[in-house]
Amino acid sequence: MENDHILKVESLKKYFPLRTGLISRLAGKEASYFRAVDDISFHVGAGEILGFVGESGCGKSTMSRTILKLVEPSGGKVYFNDTRVDALGKAAFKPYRRKMQMIFQDPFGSLNPRRTVSETLRQTIRIHRLANDKAAEDKLITRTLGEVGLNPVDEFWDKYPALLSGGQLQRVSIGRVLILQPELVIADESVSMLDVSVRIGILDLLLTMRDKYGISFIYITHDLITARYICDRIAIMYLGKILEIGPTETIINQPCHPYTRALISAVPVPDPTAETPELPIRGYVPITQDETIGCCRFEPRCPERTKQCQSGQPEMAQVGNSHFASCFLVDEDGYGYDN
Amino acid sequence: MALIKVQDLKIHFFTIRGTAKAVDGVSFQIQKNQTLGLIGESGCGKTTTAMALMQFVKPPGKIVSGKILFNGSDIVAMNDEQIRQLRGRDIAIVRQEAQNALNPVMTIGRQITELILEHEPVTKKAALARAQNQLNLVGISDKRIDSYPHEFSGGMKQRAMVAIATACNPKLLILDEPTTGLDVIVQRQILSMLNNLKEELHLTSVFISHDLSVVAETCDRVAVMYAGKLMEEAGTVDLYQKPLHPYSQALIGAYPSLKGEKRKLVSIPGAPPRLIDPPLGCRFAPRCSHAMTECNVTEPPIKEKAGHRVACHLIK
Numbered sequence: 001m002e003n004d005h006i007l008k009v010e011s012l013k014k015y016f017p018l019r020t021g022l023i024s025r026l027a028g029k030e031a032s033y034f035r036a037v038d039d040i041s042f043h044v045g046a047g048e049i050l051g052f053v054g055e056s057g058c059g060k061s062t063m064s065r066t067i068l069k070l071v072e073p074s075g076g077k078v079y080f081n082d083t084r085v086d087a088l089g090k091a092a093f094k095p096y097r098r099k100m101q102m103i104f105q106d107p108f109g110s111l112n113p114r115r116t117v118s119e120t121l122r123q124t125i126r127i128h129r130l131a132n133d134k135a136a137e138d139k140l141i142t143r144t145l146g147e148v149g150l151n152p153v154d155e156f157w158d159k160y161p162a163l164l165s166g167g168q169l170q171r172v173s174i175g176r177v178l179i180l181q182p183e184l185v186i187a188d189e190s191v192s193m194l195d196v197s198v199r200i201g202i203l204d205l206l207l208t209m210r211d212k213y214g215i216s217f218i219y220i221t222h223d224l225i226t227a228r229y230i231c232d233r234i235a236i237m238y239l240g241k242i243l244e245i246g247p248t249e250t251i252i253n254q255p256c257h258p259y260t261r262a263l264i265s266a267v268p269v270p271d272p273t274a275e276t277p278e279l280p281i282r283g284y285v286p287i288t289q290d291e292t293i294g295c296c297r298f299e300p301r302c303p304e305r306t307k308q309c310q311s312g313q314p315e316m317a318q319v320g321n322s323h324f325a326s327c328f329l330v331d332e333d334g335y336g337y338d339n
Numbered sequence: 340m341a342l343i344k345v346q347d348l349k350i351h352f353f354t355i356r357g358t359a360k361a362v363d364g365v366s367f368q369i370q371k372n373q374t375l376g377l378i379g380e381s382g383c384g385k386t387t388t389a390m391a392l393m394q395f396v397k398p399p400g401k402i403v404s405g406k407i408l409f410n411g412s413d414i415v416a417m418n419d420e421q422i423r424q425l426r427g428r429d430i431a432i433v434r435q436e437a438q439n440a441l442n443p444v445m446t447i448g449r450q451i452t453e454l455i456l457e458h459e460p461v462t463k464k465a466a467l468a469r470a471q472n473q474l475n476l477v478g479i480s481d482k483r484i485d486s487y488p489h490e491f492s493g494g495m496k497q498r499a500m501v502a503i504a505t506a507c508n509p510k511l512l513i514l515d516e517p518t519t520g521l522d523v524i525v526q527r528q529i530l531s532m533l534n535n536l537k538e539e540l541h542l543t544s545v546f547i548s549h550d551l552s553v554v555a556e557t558c559d560r561v562a563v564m565y566a567g568k569l570m571e572e573a574g575t576v577d578l579y580q581k582p583l584h585p586y587s588q589a590l591i592g593a594y595p596s597l598k599g600e601k602r603k604l605v606s607i608p609g610a611p612p613r614l615i616d617p618p619l620g621c622r623f624a625p626r627c628s629h630a631m632t633e634c635n636v637t638e639p640p641i642k643e644k645a646g647h648r649v650a651c652h653l654i655k
Binding site: 226 | 380381493520522523524525526527528530531549550551552553555556558575576579589590591593594595596597598605607610
């Protein structure tokens with residue numbers, strides 16, 4: 001594996017066509033697109049947890065679905081263990097599905113309500129032919145339930161999802177993924193719908209999966225706090241673009257991009273004596289993309305915008321060790337501007 | 340001066356499987372012009388308690404005993420007509436996920452004016468002017484008065500809900516997880532807006548959340564609930580700096596923060612008890628690392644010292 005990268009994404013794009021009326025089309029108006037994922041490139045190392053943080057509508061979920069070919073990409077390349085996978089046909093991609101898995105956001109919606117916990121896991125085992133007989137299946141189910149912390153196993157074996165809490169359901173979903181022994185797991189807002197006190201348990205479970213089995217993760221969230229807890233590196237997304245990417249502590253403590261700074265100052269602090277900082281951002285996420293075509297995506301809301309920002313999206317420039325940002329204010333020789 | 344006094348409130352849900360004691364003897368007060376936070380995990384009874392303040396307890400739930408004194412009158416004892424007058428005018432609510440509360444086929448303007456005209460003897464023109472004012476108050480341009488809810492983003496809908504709820508200058512505003520599910524930047528903007536409104540309109544409010552950091556920013560006092568019982572109640576700074584109840588300590592301990600050292604966090608093992616057959620004694624005892632024999636036998640009474648109330652046998 002080149003450079004130990006389990007996943008390499010180059011210029012990935014996913015555009016959704018917007019409906020134009022018949023008259024407009026007859027009049028020659030070009031089809032317009034919603035650029036959900038707009039030319040992003042990154043890699044994930046073996047055993048690495050890469051976080052994607054951004055507001056609703058920034059494209060992080062679409063990106064994860066595009067990588068897993070749950071939706072077909074509009075452009076770009078995806079390499080899994082150095083093999084190009086984005087252009088593979090359905091049958092050729094099938095073996096990769098086992099290696100690239102996803103944990104979803106809604107614990108209640110992810111499981112079939114008419115299957116017990118063991119039946120859900122058994123189905124996964126059977127589809128992928130992971131065991132030869134029922135005894136082997138039972139053994140695998142028992143081991144998996146133990147691994148995800150659903151102990152005592154007997155108590156959860158015959159439970160239907162309606163009787164489980166959000167955290168327990170999420171553990172079942174994680175178990176379903178773990179059985180397949182994947183190499184890359186995308187956790188899409190996997191703890192957002194859980195109570196805060198339960199989140200840590202689930203995040204610790206993901207960390208254990210990485211430490212024990214070397215599974216790489218892409219952790220998608222809008223919550224910087226949980227991203228800080230488990231991610232090695234964080235990528236900040238906005239309207240389909242990556243605006244900044246770097247090691248977690250660097251992004252949190254020395255954010256370079258004005259948007260990253262705004263996100264960080266917006267995070268509430270559990271300390272009633274702390275001062276609430278001013279939010280360095282104007283306005284709200286635009287509902288249509290028209291306002292940002294041709295300029296830096298963040299320009300309309302950026303407190304530090306200059307005329308140059310209307311000329312296009314700046315290239316990703318290196319601003320530090322493994323730290324890149326897409327901002328005109330970053331020095332040409334690559335080192336961050338006055339912090 | 341207390342605007343609301345809740346005394347020994349009990350709300351039970353009568354189901355086929357048994358009676359779930361969702362709120363079981365909760366007492367607290369809400370001071371005028373203050374914000375009381377109600378925190379706790381899912382299922383602790385915080386929303387049920389807050390809903391009861393407007394007598395919004397859906398069957399099979401029923402307020403079985405207790406009093407809710409609002410300016411001297413008992414809300415629990417009010418009849419339908421009295422409670423209708425109360426809702427919207429004296430007590431209003433902003434719920435989580437505003438998209439479910441907004442009428443999709445009415446403009447925002449109409450939803451505000453409808454509320455005003457229902458409770459106050461003003462002209463349509465006056466109501467409309469007030470509606471525009473309400474929108475401005477929450478940071479939405481008054482030109483959007485004829486917009487429909489689907490034309491608003493999530494954060495805007497939530498703000499529109501606040502505009503509707505405060506239209507008649509209610510004495511008490513109930514905010515039930517108003518920013519849960521919203522992005523952190525939108526959340527910050529909404530919390531700032533709520534803080535400004537609090538001052539401008541002299542609002543008294545109840546803020547329900549499971550997010551300790553949001554509560555730290557917005558509330559003057561905080562009540563911690565667990566499995567239908569009140570565990571601790573104190574001023575916000577007091578609670579966060581010196582939590583007395585093991586449950587409050589565990590909640591605050593399970594809370595990661597963005598800045599500062601990355602510390603190892605401990606999540607609370609186990610799950611809240613079933614409310615149909617709750618354990619004898621303290622409801623938190625099965626999960627409490629400090630539990631003593633007494634905790635599994637008798638329920639701890641609430642003890643108070645200098646405005647800090649706690650229900651725990653460990654506190655003498």
